[in-house]
Amino acid sequence: MLYPVLNAISDQLNSSIYKKWGETINGTSEIVQLNNIANINDEKNDLQNKIIFTLIKVEEETSLKNGNFYTKKEKAQIIKHQPPIYLNLYLLVSVTKKTYKEALQLLSDTITFFQAHKIFLIQLGDEGSGNDGHYRITIEQHEINLQEVFDMWSNLGNKHFPSVFYKIRLLKIFDFEKFEDTKPVKKIKVQYENNYH
Numbered sequence: 151m152l153y154p155v156l157n158a159i160s161d162q163l164n165s166s167i168y169k170k171w172g173e174t175i176n177g178t179s180e181i182v183q184l185n186n187i188a189n190i191n192d193e194k195n196d197l198q199n200k201i202i203f204t205l206i207k208v209e210e211e212t213s214l215k216n217g218n219f220y221t222k223k224e225k226a227q228i229i230k231h232q233p234p235i236y237l238n239l240y241l242l243v244s245v246t247k248k249t250y251k252e253a254l255q256l257l258s259d260t261i262t263f264f265q266a267h268k269i270f271l272i273q274l275g276d277e278g279s280g281n282d283g284h285y286r287i288t289i290e291q292h293e294i295n296l297q298e299v300f301d302m303w304s305n306l307g308n309k310h311f312p313s314v315f316y317k318i319r320l321l322k323i324f325d326f327e328k329f330e331d332t333k334p335v336k337k338i339k340v341q342y343e344n345n346y347h
Contacts, residue, residue: 151274151323152205152239153184155285158272159318160184160203166263167201167256175199175247175256187244188306199247201256206302207240211320234324240292242302244313257312264289264316285321292317 164182167175175181176199183197187204190197243260247253272285292315294302303310 151321152208154274155272155287155318155321156203156205156239156241157184158274159270159289162267162270163201163260163263167259170259171256175252187242187246187311188308190246190308197246200245201260202244202246204242204244204306205239206242206315209238209240211236211238234322237321237323239318239321241289241316241318242313243316244311246311250312253312257314261291261314264291287321288319289316290319291315 160182164180167181168179171181173179180200182201182203184203185195185197187197187202189195190202243257245253245256245260247256268288268290270285270287270289272287274285294315299310
């Protein structure tokens with residue numbers, strides 16, 4: 151589920167950037183790529199002159215942790231299941247354009263795109279979303295301090311590239327194959343005992 155959602159967002163950014171720049175960036179229509187920026191020095195990966203999406207962290211949204219164990223289906227059918235989990239994704243967007251001036255312009259274009267597109271409704275078929283295959287997520291810029299920036303790039307094993315950090319909120323993960331049918335509660339019987347003599 152993580153890859154299709156991130157790939158759908160990168161495709162939309164790619165279309166926006168390509169519309170403005172065309173193939174002048176790297177000679178192809180593939181400008182935005184979902185990949186690990188730590189692999190930029192690997193000869194097998196062509197990550198130069200691109201905008202790279204790298205997933206840095208996955209976190210559960212604890213405020214929505216106590217979800218419902220039951221869902222009502224058609225004809226009063228009730229299914230029992232584990233509650234869905236909601237994830238926040240931390241995304242590093244790096245620009246590897248060799249010309250620094252163009253790298254900063256591409257970074258600016260990326261920030262402008264996400265300023266105008268804070269909410270994404272992504273359709274991925276019906277693979278267990280519980281919402282006809284539509285996933286509604288929000289994306290916002292996430293600030294980290296200079297020490298965190300230094301530590302992150304040190305762990306990635308690269309020199310610092312022009313980049314921006316985003317938080318993608320509330321990706322719903324739910325397995326609709328793991329459930330069991332149960333009967334709805336139609337009547338509640340309460341019995342009192344008089345313990346006073």
